[in-house]
Amino acid sequence: MLLAVLLTALLPALLLTAPGAEAGGRSAAAPEPVVTLSKKQAGKGGEITVMGKGWRPDTLLMMLICGQSTPARGVIGGTNSCANADGRAVTTDKKGAFAKKLPVAEPPVPCPCVVHVATVTGEQAVADAVFVVAGHPVAALPKQTGDGRLAVLAATRLEGDSGLLTWFGAPPSRRLVFTVGNLGSAPVKDPVFQVGTAHGVFAAQWEERQWRGTVEPGRKARVELPVELTAGAHGDYQISLKYGTKVLAEQPWGVGRPWGVTLFWILLCLVVPAAVFRIGMAVVDKARPRPGHAAGRRTQRPSPRAGVTVRLPKLRRAPAQAAGPAPPASTTTAALPWFTPDSAPSEHRPTTKGHS
Template sequence: MSTALTGAAVAVPRLPRRGAAALVLCAALLLVLFPARTAMTATTAHASAADGPSVHVSKKEAGKGGTLTVTGRGWRPKTLLTLLICGQNMIGGTNACANGDGRAVTTDRNGAFRKSLPVAEPPKPCPCVVHVATVTGTPDAADAAFKVAGHPVAPLPKESTGGRLTVLAQPRLEGSSGLLTWFGAPPQRELTVTVGNLGSTPAKDPVFQVGTSHGVFAPEWEEQQWRGTVPAGKKAEVRLPVELAAGAHGDHLVSLKYGGKVLVEQPWGVGRPWGVTLFWVLLGVVVPTAVFRIGMAIVDRVRPRRTTTTGRSSTTGSSTTGRSTTRCTEDPGTPGESAALPWFTPDTAPSTTTSTERPTSKGSA
């Protein structure tokens, strides 16, 4: 009995130990499996990023007025994209696209998207593509072949310039703003880039497109021809002038395109033209003051003037001559005035004549 009790006493604690061992074993298996899955997910993401962005369309051909679904993968997460139908394989840039019927979409956190796109006829003949490109940040683009039913088809134009240029160094915006820019003159800079010719033919007098944009607006492109030749396998420094509109300020973006491909994008922060603000403040002070002065001068000229009397005439009778004489007496306050003394009044003033005769009584002889 004691042996049974001893065995029972020994057997009871063995069960929890086996359970604990089983739990430890399960935890070890989970730790081994989950890192493997994480590593597999990371490997898949790196492989997708290495493949680059891709675009797929639900239809290979559709007529004007129809709709197709565009999907994509491998893009940057939470990135704004534009979707366009372009002619001539978009070798002429967005000028060959139906820009008015384009759409915009934002990728999800995995860099994928799905968007419906109306079918429209581009301004250039086919072969056509569905062109997807980023709006901000590092430029990325991808195309998917598509045929617009009923739209004319023509051979692709030959490239006017040879060579295949690429940017080899970080671009620079050189120059500074002068005093006139502080008063609203157009800001000017010089875009300097080092390009290399990766093609087998030299690039002679290449034509670049320089674009400037502000905020989320699309760039305004301007063609500029660089005078010079970039031999095959060589590099050269290209300098192109850049100018903004008068009074421009804020954050701008300068882009350089060659052969329908954006080569560089360089930010440009332009200060506010405070001289223009100062001018309007001074104008708001000077103009009202000048108007007030002119008005006061007009009022001073048209108001009536006060007149003052400098003399008056009086007529007195002479007892000796019997004739009336007219004499002019001056007003008080005029020079030569004989005013009465202040301590005498006309009634109490002493007589100027004296008499020695006494009055006689009536009836005296």
């Protein structure tokens, strides 16, 4: 009975730690992703066929030609060292294989060069194949200093807040904060990290960020790196942290839409037509003739007979009558039309109202 209880308790742990399985659901015996090329060397303007196997089925991949890179050290400068404009995307089949033609382009940095293939979404997987771009300059790789190895000891987080200007389209910015520890035997001085920004299904754009300080062997340090997006950026972003060729952490970042820009355009569409209408009405009102001004212009118009003088005939006075006494003024007052002498009211006429 006791043995059955112990087997029941230990069976899940034995299944999880079995050599044929991993936490991610991928078999430990599964082959690593491999990339092969149809040609090892070609000049600018040519074309090669990139073939791969051992990838996850139905996975979107990005293929780039990168400089200052080797399969052992990876792409040292991130995708900034790659010919991004001439890259190609490909999707693996049900067996995790693919074959895709890639145009040959010169990367922005000298060779040694590789054909770099990496997953765009999901679990990170990378594979490089040595390639020579004919006629492209070649330079030595930067030297590695010490045997220090940095690892992230705590979960990364984004600190900071967007200001009012971000609401009107200013670039959103944060600080990527994490704690690293030196697991190597030599100190790491002024380490250079790479911060990648990915939006949607697009590949991450990597930028170098140098942290000033020294991490002694067996010590840890708190690191803060600035992260900034482009102006007007919004949506879901994925921030990745890489040191050397190893991705140390990933952090999602949801950026809100800059509604201030939308509000500005709405107000602009309302204010500008209203202002144009007001200006047009003012111009029309200014150019319209006034009634008083028109009448004044008509009265001031010169007459064709302005120089003609009209003389009226003189009136002769009637001859004066012989001097004599003036007739006496009539004392008779004209009667009003609605009264006659007989109907005029009398003070002594008795009234008809009753007896006195």
